[in-house]
Amino acid sequence: MTVPAPNPAPTPAIAFHNVSFAFPGGNLLLDGISLTLDEGSTTAILGRSGSGKTTLLRTVNRLLEPTAGEIFLDGLNTRDRHLIALRRSIGYVVQEVGLFPHFTIERNVAVVLESESTPLAQRIQRAHELLAAVGLDPATFGRRYPRQLSGGQRQRAGLARALAADPPILLMDEPFGALDPLTRLEMQQMMRELLHRFRKTVLLVTHDLDEALYLADRIVLLESGRILANLTPEEFLRSTQPEVRAYVQAFRRAGPGDRSPDPADPRPVPEAAP
């Protein structure tokens, strides 16, 4: 890990230049997005469903190709990169986790290394390192299958997989959205520690303002494919911009995300801030 030399204008890790996206014959889902992410920073994307958050995330590893504009990673246009190499250099975590059901946990974690033909012993060693880093005992969980893990454990394994090839960039799409409140809190704490430990540039899509405040250096509010605000967490909370205020107030009234008490869940639920 090299410390970037003091430079008046360091190359941003991710730079969106006027990025637009529409499906053929469809509405504009992204409308001229320009945004830069500094190396090692975490940017949370907030916005209502359908505002283009996930679409924006998916243009970075070219699961979707922008219909206009360019994306630069470390100054290189993603279009000029080899697609497979590009994707292997970007960690990807989604809410559904997407662990392969026929692979053991250790094989799942090391699948990117396997696809690069890394020797087996090295793969297993790396998988065990990462499982330990995300709080899963390799000896207990390495040989298990995803169905034998709880939702939180699967999400940890998914995170370990995203880190396996040591990618400089992590894309996370509501990674903790499907978890119960306590597990989610644990995962957020672990994520914060991991982000301190491994210096990654993170793009995090979330519905959870608390999560954004806790993890992010910048909060971007998206609406109809446009950026309404791009602020630090402190600025975001204090902002007088009507859209930002509306978002913060709506979140406070509804309680953080879907963190409402689940009648089937006997565990105490932390109270939402007033």
Next chain:
Amino acid sequence: MSFLSQNASTILTLTIEHLWLTGAAMLFAAAIAVPAGILLARSPRWARPVIGLANILQTIPSLAMFGFLLPLPWLGDRAARIAIVALTAYALLPILRNTYAGIRGIDPALVEVARALGLTNRQRLFKIELPLAASFILAGLRTATVTCVGIATIAAAVGAGGLGELIFRGVASVDNRLVLAGAIPAALLALAADGALGLLERWTKVPSA
């Protein structure tokens, strides 16, 4: 009992012939239908017409199918060739349909993750899609095999041999023992194939979460 001992070697020879006809047809059918099913899963707009075509093949009465193939130049020279081509045609549909459905049925989120992680198309196919669809594909192979073991008895009508020969001979000479000598081993073959492929199918099945 003396009937059995007199005919044991004939029954054995014909059983082996039967196995060979069916087995060869299954190999050809799998070699055609599995790749075709994969291609269809990649471009689903072709699925309806192609599976429809395989469906039509399936509806041709087997005796008529053997009859159609008889006058064809190279095929007509050897009855076994006709039998294998006809059996292959019948086996295509179940294998094709199950391969297509098996791959299309994989959770799209998994396929997406495989792409996002940077697996190549080939790696995605061999490491993710085919293993996850394997039990489906084997189920198709199993249906095809059981059907073809039965249809192969009719191949004797064009002189391709197999256990059907005993059945046809028994019918012609009104000898039920001959009919049974062909029918029972054929039924046992079908059951054995069904059981063996069924085991393989269960073994490859990936339990859902």
